[in-house]
Amino acid sequence: MDLDRFLFHLQFQSERVIPADWKVAWEDAPLPYKLYQSLQEIPLDCEIPHSLNEETTTGLKKLSHLLWYVYGQTGYSETTMPQPDGAGEETIHAFRRYVPSGGGLYPSELYIYLKMEGFPEGIYHYDAAHHRLLLIREGNFDSFLTGALGNRCDVSEAQGVLFVTTMFWKNFFKYNQFAYRLQGLDAGALLGQWQQVSSRASLYTRVYFQFLDRHINQLLGLNEEEESIYAVVPFAERKLSFLQDQIENLPAAAWSKDILEVKTSHYQRSINVLDFPYIKKINHQAMFDSPEQFGAIKQKGAHVKMGTAHPLPEVEPLVYDLAEACRKRHSPELNFINRPIPLKQLALLLKETMQPSDSDLYAEDGRSALTIYGCFHGVEGLPDGAYRYDALSHSLIEIHQGDFRLPLQKAMKVDNVNLHQVPICLHIIGERAHYKKELGYRGYRIQQMEAGMLLQRLLLTASALGMNGHPLLGYDGKTCDDLYQLEKTGETTLIQVPVGCYQPKSSLVANLHT
Known part of the structure; x- marks a missing residue:
């Protein structure tokens, strides 16, 4: 398998990069x-x-x-x-940091x-x-x-x-x-x-x-x-x-x-x-x-207009206690609860997440080439549907109207989140070729890092607004790409993030500082 095929499988057919007989040696874990x-x-x-x-x-x-x-x-x-076979329960012990990490x-x-x-x-x-x-x-x-x-x-x-x-x-x-x-x-x-x-x-x-x-x-x-x-x-x-x-x-x-x-x-x-x-x-x-070998990424030009633009409420920059947001941030999994979200809260979440950040990738205003799409249900003042967030106009561009919780749930490979309890399901979207033209094979890891930076701003903002997000990679990317018509834009979904209100987990938690 050459590297181009490896990256294709990594992004679109992840099961092909893990051997069918792969067993995790937990007793020999680093x-x-x-x-x-x-x-x-x-x-x-x-x-x-x-x-x-x-x-x-x-x-x-x-x-x-x-x-x-x-x-x-x-x-x-x-x-x-609970054990998957219903035979008893398993206690999971973990040390926590304020940044999420796979597993x-x-x-x-x-x-x-x-x-x-x-x-x-x-x-x-x-x-x-x-x-x-x-x-x-x-x-x-x-x-x-x-x-x-x-x-x-x-x-x-x-x-x-x-x-x-x-x-x-x-x-x-x-x-x-x-x-x-x-x-x-x-x-x-x-x-x-x-x-x-x-x-x-x-x-x-x-x-x-x-x-x-x-x-x-x-x-x-x-x-x-x-x-x-x-x-x-x-x-x-x-x-x-x-x-x-x-x-x-x-x-x-x-x-x-x-x-x-x-x-x-x-x-x-x-x-x-x-x-x-x-x-x-x-x-x-x-x-x-x-x-x-260094290169620069050009910000994507205007997207193909897909539908009606829904202007979002103008909001002031969110001021919050970052330490408190860090303490409250976690991945709710099955603890999401279905509660309506005010449109102003969604506007704050999207605007804060897409703020420019300083890096060596962009020669212009520092605004990322990544974008955010989302499927919304029960957001006050917004028809249920799939949308693209346009950061420049601070508006949502309608792609389809409708309730897409069921197709998104069917596209999940592991049912560790009940999307029917989630009003906001966001997707971070990036170029399908992963900057290979400008940066070669380095482009893939840079794009993933960019997505991770944007993800952390999203999670902290959600926490500050009294919600939480759960980053997911266990979903069928093609289903989401088709839902958002991403073939037209040459993009693909990089990560899925359900966001909403939640109830506390049943767990014992202790802080490790004085």
């Missing part, structure tokens, strides 16, 4: 976090504030709170579920380049299990990172740089090759959470999806056969010149000559680590070796 051994430890503050809107700390204490809200282990839960496996890892007074300048790993930083490599790497980003960012002006990587085995052990799709979405959700949390701390950030992968993997001390860089995010307390793109292909010898190999060791628990050939192959093919 840990959901990376545990380095024998590295210098920098303890982080554990007195976490209950509101990010009241953040007044600085320096390492401020960073401690940011990292905990972005990717720390925030809670522990025990949930009792709760958290394949992403966080690294950070810091230049702060009071501790060594260098590259650190965020140890989520113990809420601490571990020093991987000491030194100043401003010029190295500036070069690895194609000289589009003067890293010397940044307070630090966040790195999001993926450890392939951490969710491959369960999902086989389908893990590749989840890895991009998970990394995107983490990036979306960083954007929301860092903005509350008055930090300016920009997400770079394009860089010289092997150089950054070397800097972080990664074995790219098991873990690789996915995104680079410089940040600072004021707007910097890294907001302008001026690609330069500087000779690597001019900025990377002093970076030596660094030896580290880590514990992952699994004894029998299987091979994942397609993920390794596409990761190698997606790597950039020169800034000349």
Whole structure:
């Protein structure tokens, strides 16, 4: 199977990338976090504030709170579920973070380049299990990172740089090759959470999806056969010149000559680590070796007008306590309850979700090429039907009128959500070719990360509005594509998100902070 066919199956026939006889070896599962051994430890503050809107700390204490809200282990839960055969019940134990992850496996890892007074300048790993930083490599790497980003960012002006990587085995052990799709979405959700949390701390950030992968993997001390860089995010307390793109292909010898190999060791628990050939192959093919490979995505022009435009109510920007929204955010599964939604609430949800975010993909206004479609039932003042959200005009473009809950329910591969109890079923939509023309095989993972970032804004906004969303990939994409007539636009559904009111889960939950 070549990579084009692999991506086609991954997106449209996911059952073909998982062997029919695949069995998950739960007893040999990896840990959901990376545990380095024998590295210098920098303890982080554990007195976490209950509101990010009241953040007044600085320096390492401020960073401690940011990292905990972005990717720390925030809670522990025990949930009792009935067995499928009706023979008794099963208790599921899980550690919770504020970002969603397929199967709760958290394949992403966080690294950070810091230049702060009071501790060594260098590259650190965020140890989520113990809420601490571990020093991987000491030194100043401003010029190295500036070069690895194609000289589009003067890293010397940044307070630090966040790195999001993926450890392939951490969710491959369960999902086989389908893990590749989840890895991009998970990394995107983490990036979306960083954007929301860092903005509350008055930090300016920009997400770079394009860089010289092997150089950054070397800097972080990664074995790219098991873990690789996915995104680079410089940040600072004021707007910097890294907001302008001026690609330069500087000779690597001019900025990377002093970076030596660094030896580290880590514990992952699994004894029998299987091979994942397609993920390794596409990761190698997606790597950039020169800034000349960097590209930009053109925002999609006007869609073909499909029907009546329904203007949405004008709404002011939503102001809410992000920490509270994080605490309340969860996936309701079978706990949705059928309750009408005011049109103004839907307008807030869509407008906040589609706010522009800063990345190196778009040369214009930062507005994503992704769009949102949805099927609505019981939204006050809106006929039941399928619609496309037009962010520029803040309106819903009608595609079909009708109640589509039953066909959407039939299209689900696992009945873990009762869509008849859900008033809002949204779909994040993207280009069917996954940016391959502009970015080659790197385009697929970037598009999934983009979808994950948008997804996290959607979930946090829903939580702030007293609702919740449940991200789903277990649905028949062709059914949804046909419903929205996406062949006309060359697009496809990337993820399905039922949103609505809910009743509390029957579970024991404990917070993991003081």
